Amino acid sequence: MISANTCFKLLDVALYSGGEFAEIYYESRETNLVEMEDERIRSLSYGNSTGVGIRVIKGEEVGYAHSDSLEPETLKQAVLTSAKIGNGKRKSVAEMLQRTHLPSSPQIKKPSGKIPSKERIDLVKKADEAARDEDEKIRGVKIGYYDLTKHFIIANSDGVLVEDEVVYTSLRIQALAINGKKRHPGVSGCSGHIGWEIFDDLSPDVLGREAADMAIRMLKAKETPAGSMPVIIGKGNGVIIHEAIGHGLEADTVQKGRSVYGDKLGKVVASSVVTIADDPTHPFRGGSIRVDDEGTPAQKTLLIEGGVLRGFLFDRVTARRSGAALTGNGRRQSFRFYPIPRMTNTCLLSGSDDPEEILRETKKGLYVKRIGGGQVNTASGDYVFGVLEGWLIENGKLSCPVREASLIGNGIETLLQVDRVGNDFSFDTRGGFCGKGQLVPVGFAQPTIRVKAMTIGGTKK
Amino acid sequence: MFDVAQKLLRYAKNSGADQSEIYLTKSTEHEIRTSKMKLEGVKQATTLGIALRVLCGKKLGLAYTSDSSESSLKSIAARAVELARATTEDEYIDFQDPPKEYPNISILDRSLGNISIEEKIDLVLSMEKAAFDCDKRIVGSDYVSYNDAISEVCITNSKGLMVNYTESAISIGGAFVAEEDGFKQMGWERQTERYWERLNPSRVGVKAAERAILTLKGKPVPSGVYPVVLEPLVAIKFIYGIANAVNGESVRLKKSFLCDKKDEEVASKLVTMIDDGTKENWVDSSPVDDEGSPTMAKEVLKEGVLLNFLYDIYTARKVDANTTGNARRASYGVNPAISPTNFFLLPGKYKKENMIGEISDGLLVTGSIGFRVNSITGDFSIGASGRWIRGGKLAQPVSGVTIASNLAEMLKAVDAVGDDLVPVYGGVGTPTIRLSRITIAGE
Numbered sequence: 001m002i003s004a005n006t007c008f009k010l011l012d013v014a015l016y017s018g019g020e021f022a023e024i025y026y027e028s029r030e031t032n033l034v035e036m037e038d039e040r041i042r043s044l045s046y047g048n049s050t051g052v053g054i055r056v057i058k059g060e061e062v063g064y065a066h067s068d069s070l071e072p073e074t075l076k077q078a079v080l081t082s083a084k085i086g087n088g089k090r091k092s093v094a095e096m097l098q099r100t101h102l103p104s105s106p107q108i109k110k111p112s113g114k115i116p117s118k119e120r121i122d123l124v125k126k127a128d129e130a131a132r133d134e135d136e137k138i139r140g141v142k143i144g145y146y147d148l149t150k151h152f153i154i155a156n157s158d159g160v161l162v163e164d165e166v167v168y169t170s171l172r173i174q175a176l177a178i179n180g181k182k183r184h185p186g187v188s189g190c191s192g193h194i195g196w197e198i199f200d201d202l203s204p205d206v207l208g209r210e211a212a213d214m215a216i217r218m219l220k221a222k223e224t225p226a227g228s229m230p231v232i233i234g235k236g237n238g239v240i241i242h243e244a245i246g247h248g249l250e251a252d253t254v255q256k257g258r259s260v261y262g263d264k265l266g267k268v269v270a271s272s273v274v275t276i277a278d279d280p281t282h283p284f285r286g287g288s289i290r291v292d293d294e295g296t297p298a299q300k301t302l303l304i305e306g307g308v309l310r311g312f313l314f315d316r317v318t319a320r321r322s323g324a325a326l327t328g329n330g331r332r333q334s335f336r337f338y339p340i341p342r343m344t345n346t347c348l349l350s351g352s353d354d355p356e357e358i359l360r361e362t363k364k365g366l367y368v369k370r371i372g373g374g375q376v377n378t379a380s381g382d383y384v385f386g387v388l389e390g391w392l393i394e395n396g397k398l399s400c401p402v403r404e405a406s407l408i409g410n411g412i413e414t415l416l417q418v419d420r421v422g423n424d425f426s427f428d429t430r431g432g433f434c435g436k437g438q439l440v441p442v443g444f445a446q447p448t449i450r451v452k453a454m455t456i457g458g459t460k461k
Numbered sequence: 462m463f464d465v466a467q468k469l470l471r472y473a474k475n476s477g478a479d480q481s482e483i484y485l486t487k488s489t490e491h492e493i494r495t496s497k498m499k500l501e502g503v504k505q506a507t508t509l510g511i512a513l514r515v516l517c518g519k520k521l522g523l524a525y526t527s528d529s530s531e532s533s534l535k536s537i538a539a540r541a542v543e544l545a546r547a548t549t550e551d552e553y554i555d556f557q558d559p560p561k562e563y564p565n566i567s568i569l570d571r572s573l574g575n576i577s578i579e580e581k582i583d584l585v586l587s588m589e590k591a592a593f594d595c596d597k598r599i600v601g602s603d604y605v606s607y608n609d610a611i612s613e614v615c616i617t618n619s620k621g622l623m624v625n626y627t628e629s630a631i632s633i634g635g636a637f638v639a640e641e642d643g644f645k646q647m648g649w650e651r652q653t654e655r656y657w658e659r660l661n662p663s664r665v666g667v668k669a670a671e672r673a674i675l676t677l678k679g680k681p682v683p684s685g686v687y688p689v690v691l692e693p694l695v696a697i698k699f700i701y702g703i704a705n706a707v708n709g710e711s712v713r714l715k716k717s718f719l720c721d722k723k724d725e726e727v728a729s730k731l732v733t734m735i736d737d738g739t740k741e742n743w744v745d746s747s748p749v750d751d752e753g754s755p756t757m758a759k760e761v762l763k764e765g766v767l768l769n770f771l772y773d774i775y776t777a778r779k780v781d782a783n784t785t786g787n788a789r790r791a792s793y794g795v796n797p798a799i800s801p802t803n804f805f806l807l808p809g810k811y812k813k814e815n816m817i818g819e820i821s822d823g824l825l826v827t828g829s830i831g832f833r834v835n836s837i838t839g840d841f842s843i844g845a846s847g848r849w850i851r852g853g854k855l856a857q858p859v860s861g862v863t864i865a866s867n868l869a870e871m872l873k874a875v876d877a878v879g880d881d882l883v884p885v886y887g888g889v890g891t892p893t894i895r896l897s898r899i900t901i902a903g904e
Contacts, residue, residue, distance in 0.1 A: 031794075038714065044548045045523035046540045047794045048533075064504040068527040081505045084578060117547040256496070256603055257638075336506065375831055379645065384831070384844075 002026040002052065002070065004097050007155035011093045014056050014079045015157055020091045021057040021316070022083070023156040025293065027335040030113050034145040036124045039132075044121070053335035054082045061085040062317060064338040094159030102164060102290045102297060106283050110196035112147035112169045120145055123171070123204050130208030131175045137219065138212045140176035154295035162295040167195050168286075168441055172430065173207055177215035184403065186215030187370070187388060191431035191441065194284040202429060214370065214389055221403035224390065224458030230365035231407065231454040232358060232393065235426040237371040238444030241276060242346040242434070244376050244383040244411040249278075249303050249311075250329075250341040250436075251318035253378050260381035260412060261309060269309045270415030273351055276304040278313055278329065280344035285443035286431030287344030294330035294339050301327045304415070315341045333438035342434060348446035351421025355448035358420045360396040366405060366456055367391040367398055374407075381411040384457070406457035414451055422448035462487060462625065465529050466617040469513055472538035473619075478515035478545070480619045482556045484751065486510045486793050488612035491578070495585045495605050498593065503578060510793030513537050517545040519552045525794040553778045556618045560755045563748040564739040568628040570656040573611060581607050584662050585633065591666035592637045598677065599670050603647070605635030616753040624753055629655050630744045633665055639673035646679065646846075646860070648672025648828065649694060653744055653884055672827050676846045679860030681903035688823040688876075689864060690816045690850070690895045695829045696806075697885040698843055702868045703734060704801040704889060705836035707761050709772040709787075713780055718839035718869055719767060727767045728872035731809060734762040736771060738786050738802035745802045745888025749786070752797050756786040761804075765872075773799050803888035809878030816877045816895045818853040824901060825850055826864065839868040845901075862903040866896075874898050 007024045014022035028050040035043040049068070052075060056063040065082035067074050124143050131141045148168040155161045170191035177184055188210035190202040233240065248259040261269065270276075280289045280298035289298050294316050302310045314322070315330030318341055330339035359367070367390065374385030387405040391398040427445040434442045466483045473481035492504040511534070512525040522544030524537045585607045593599050608631070615625040634651030650669035654660055691699065703719075711717040719727065738756025740746050750756055752774055759769045772780075773788035776799060789800035817825060830844035846860035866874075879893035 040551060041549045043523065043796050044521070044544050045525070045794065045796070046544060047525040049527040051527065061500050062502040064502065064506075066506045066508075068507065068509045078505075082503075085500065085503050117544050121547055121549075257601060258603065336508070338502070338504070377830065 002153055004155065004161055007153070007161070008093070008097055010054065010075060010079050011155060011157045013076060014054060014083050015090055015093060017083055018090045019056045019058040019083060021157055022093070023055045023154065023294065025053040025055070025335055026153040027051060027150060029148060029150040029334070031146065031148045032113065032120060034120050034124045036128055036143045038140060039128065041121065044117070049334070051335040052078065053338065054079050055338055056083045056085065057317065058085055062338060066336050091157070093157040096159060097155055097161035098159050100160060100162045100291070100295060100297065102162070105290050108167045108195040111149065112167055112195050113149035115196055123199065127171065127173055127204035127208040130205040131173060131212040134209050134212035135177070135216050137177045137179050137216060138175050139178045142174045144172045146170045154293070156295060160295045162291050164291055166193055166289070168193050169195060169198055170431070171204065171207065173211040175211040175215045177212070177219050179219050182219050184215055184218040184221065185388070186211045186213065186218065187430070188214070189430040191286050192284045192443070193286070193288045218389060218401050218403060221401040224402040224405035224456060226456055226458035228453050228455050230362050231368060231451045231456070232362060232365060233368045233371065233446070233449050233451070235355065235422065235424045235446065235448045236428045237368060238346055238348060238428055238446040239432065240371050240374065240385055240407070241348050241446060242343060242442065242444050243374050244385070245276065245415065246343050246346045247376055248378045248381060248411060249313055250343070251312045251314045251322065252341050254312055255318055255321055258379045260379060264309050267309055268307050269412050270304050270307040271418045272307045273421045274304055274307050274415050274418050275349040277302050277347050277349060278343050278345065279347050280328065282345050282427070282443070285345050285427055286441040287443040289344060292328045292330045292339070293332045296326045296328040296330060298328045298344065301329070313341050313343060315339050331440045333440055337438045340436065342436065342440050343442055345443035345445060348449065350423050350425035350447050353420045353422050355422035355424050358422055358448055358450050359393065362393050362396055362450065365393040366402070367393050368407070376411070383411060384408050402458070404458070408455040408457050414454060417452040417454070418449050419452050420450035424448055462613060462615040463617070463623070465511065465534070466615055469511070469534050469538060470617060470619060472535050473513060473515050473541065476538045476542040478517060478542050480516040480556055482514045482618035483616070484512040484790065484793060485615040486612060488610050490610040491581060491608070493581050493585050493607040495589055497602055498586060498589050500582055511537070512793045513541045514796070515541040515545050516554060517542060519550045519554060520545045520548050521551065521554050522548060523796055553775050555774050555778060556620055557622050557753040557774060559621045563624065563755050564757070566739050566741060566746055566748065568626065568655055568746055569611070570629040573609060573629045573631070573657055576657055584660065588633060588635070588662035588666040591663035592670040595667050595670040596639070596674050598639045598641050598674060599637050600640045601638035603636045603638065606633070608632045616749065616751070618753065622753045624749050626748050628747060631655070631657060631660060633660055633662055635669060637666070637669045637673050639670070639677050641677050644678045646673050646677045648675070651885070653887060655742055655744055659742070675827055675848060676858045676860050679846050679858035681861040682849060682859055682901065684902050686898050686900050688820050688895060688897050689899050690813065690820070690823070690825045690893060692827050692893050693881070693883050693885050693891050695826045695845070696891045696894045697889060698829065698832055698834055699841065699868070699871055700804065700806060700889060700891045702834040702836055702841060703872070704804045706868065707770050708799045709770040709776040709780065710799050711836065712770050713776060716837050718837065722767050725767055726765045727869065728762055728765040729875045730765045731878045732762055732765050732872060732875050733760065733807040734805065735759070735807060736761050736785070736787065736801050736804045740803040740888070743803040743884050743888045750788040750802070751790045752788040754784045754786045754788060756802060759785055771799050771801060773797060801889060803884070803890070805882060805890040806878060806892060806894065808880050808882035808892040811877045811879050813879055813881065813893045816879065816893065817850055817855065820850045821852055823850045824859060825855060834868070836868070841866050841868055841871060862901050864899050864901055866899045871896055871899070
């Protein structure tokens with residue numbers, strides 16, 4: 001634990017040799033992990049770590065130091081190291097630290113950190129059994145359970161003092177179906193800033209069966225025809241928005257000249273039915289936070305409104321550089337990292353179309369039930385995405401599943417081609433972690449949308 | 462550090478552990494970041510990691526912490542035992558018996574601790590300067606950084622194993638942006654060493670800049686099957702695919718395209734791949750692996766024949782073999798798993814210019830995006846950029862194409878191996894190689 005008083009003293013030392021801003025980030029965390037593969041518990045672990053990260057900013061330079069030890073002398077040394085970059089003009093620390101009052105958030109009913117180890121193992125075994133029992137063609141099941149309880153305190157030289165505790169829980173399942181030479185994976189899972197109540201609705205049995213069912217469905221998949229066609233992306237597949245568009249809207253990417261959105265504020269970057277926001281205020285999701293890792297209260301940020309680019313996501317360093325207002329997007333993996341602009345929950349907002357109507361209206365195309373992973377070149381906006389479960393659309397109906405489809409496109413071009421947005425806004429229950437040199441948990445949400453034409457990469461010539 | 466380890470062994474025993482193993486790591490790290498010849502960031506850190514694995518019967522529990530106080534160590538000991546008692550049994554888990562000897566290799570630059578922050582900053586700026594001075598079309602830089610770490614590792618277990626070592630690792634590199642007529646292109650280069658003296662920042666800056674210039678205004682080419690020359694930064698993805706395919710656990714579970722091919726000729730005679738945990742100057746060498754097993758050099762492929770897979774204690778016991786010293790922890794809080802140490806393709810005698818000179822129509826690949834490399838099916842597909850080769854000479858710049866094949870095919874298609882072996886990612890390295898055929902998907 002670190003007291004406000006200690007923080008205040010350290011901030012003073014930090015700015016002693018010059019610098020405009022100093023920040024102390026204290027964190028104490030506990031994690032539990034269970035991994036099961038091929039019916040064997042491969043890993044069962046508990047870990048804790050406590051430490052302090054100290055940041056000093058002077059002009060365009062950022063000094064950072066972190067320490068596992070809370071010994072006053074060690075902390076002072078860490079502060080002085082971080083401050084090495086700060087020479088010259090000195091800004092003094094605010095008169096006093098004022099505690100930020102955070103908005104109230106829904107209570108965690110069943111804190112995951114307090115669950116007995118045996119119950120965690122039983123949960124994972126249940127999911128494993130449910131997946132295997134679903135069909136004899138299910139051969140390989142892999143399950144990962146993870147929970148994190150984190151207590152943090154942030155104090156900075158502007159006088160901000162913030163304290164919060166978060167709980168994060170995650171279960172991910174992958175089932176492999178094999179039938180002769182054919183094999184295909186199926187996935188399911190759930191995650192969020194929530195306790196074990198997450199499993200009340202999404203029980204391990206339900207999730208285990210879901211992964212198995214998807215793998216079995218996809219065994220019948222035919223080769224995907226390559227080419228250009230309309231694509232309906234089913235609800236909950238928001239990760240494509242996060243990757244293909246979101247990263248280009250992070251202010252550090254923009255300021256380094258590596259974003260295709262850099263010069264397009266106020267311009268049309270999507271069709272008029274597209275509105276996208278970064279919204280940490282949704283409760284319980286992967287990106288649901290009350291305050292970012294710089295002490296800025298979390299807020300919903302409108303990124304694209306009716307097709308027009310309205311804003312970017314900032315942390316303190318980038319906001320200062322642009323003269324922009326803070327958006328609460330300064331996040332870090334742990335005290336061992338300095339914060340950078342990160343997304344929280346990437347949301348494409350609901351439209352007014354009936355999702356079933358959208359399908360009926362589409363004579364032929366590809367229906368993406370579950371999107372996989374992908375990569376984007378933020379400078380050009382080009383992306384490639386894998387499709388985990390895709391179906392051919394024929395005469396307004398889903399006809400047959402197709403395997404190893406990929407979506408190839410450009411973020412702006414794709415969004416300009418969106419002509420239908422459903423009213424079924426949904427979060428991807430799996431959520432996930434976003435990597436940008438350091439991992440943070442995030443969420444994705446979207447309704448069913450239709451893109452008039454997309455390039456599909458397939459294996460069928 | 463030994464004191465902490467001995468204490469923890471005692472606490473584990475008192476908590477009810479039948480066997481225990483402690484993995485301790487203490488490191489001091491620095492990071493310098495610059496952008497466009499200006500200092501962007503300086504980071505310094507000390508990290509302490511303490512990981513305890515205990516066996517209660519044949520049940521394994523793992524608990525870790527960064528707090529070395531008595532109360533923390535006692536708490537970790539109790540937790541690890543509680544976890545071990547709750548989990549499932551596995552008779553193949555075991556800890557390393559004290560070995561008779563360890564390889565004697567030098568892995569620490571003793572001067573590194575005395576190099577000042579200012580000297581490190583100057584080094585990175587000299588790397589940038591070399592790149593910008595190289596060509597006026599170089600307009601920007603990104604991810605330009607210097608990273609170093611001096612780490613002490615200590616592994617002890619209840620069987621009497623006691624080993625520790627201290628190592629240094631330094632990495633410099635970055636990407637530079639070239640621009641011409643409104644078109645931009647990025648070029649990367651990285652150098653990883655144990656010793657400060659071996660760093661060559663100007664060479665790194667110039668190479669990255671040259672790569673950016675080389676593929677400026679690159680365009681796709683028509684699809685077809687062609688010979689390709691892959692520079693180390695690209696060829697490494699192929700090497701990684703093979704390193705993953707010879708992971709003993711993947712082979713055992715039949716999750717590798719090489720699983721039934723031991724002792725068979727799977728590659729061209731030019732292909733000899735080694736995994737060597739003792740290789741001098743390379744950063745993935747150490748006297749022991751992360752379970753305390755002595756490291757060793759082994760021929761994974763020799764003149765095209767698949768000879769050896771990589772094992773840790775667990776998998777070795779499962780297949781009735783011996784550990785090959787390939788246990789690695791991704792971080793101190795994670796169980797060890799099989800991983801390559803220094804893994805590389807043995808260099809040949811070919812010069813890159815000669816490889817190019819012998820191609821009438823083909824592609825020199827200097828950069829790539831993505832990593833669709835599946836060690837189970839062997840499928841390989843990456844985005845590629847470089848220069849077309851026509852009549853033995855470099856022709857127009859190329860980008861926006863993919864090169865695709867299958868690892869099994871690629872192994873057989875290696876028809877020239879360069880003399881320019883370099884480590885690329887940590888201790889995984891390769892020389893430039895030529896493949897006689899690969900599918901290029903462009904227009």
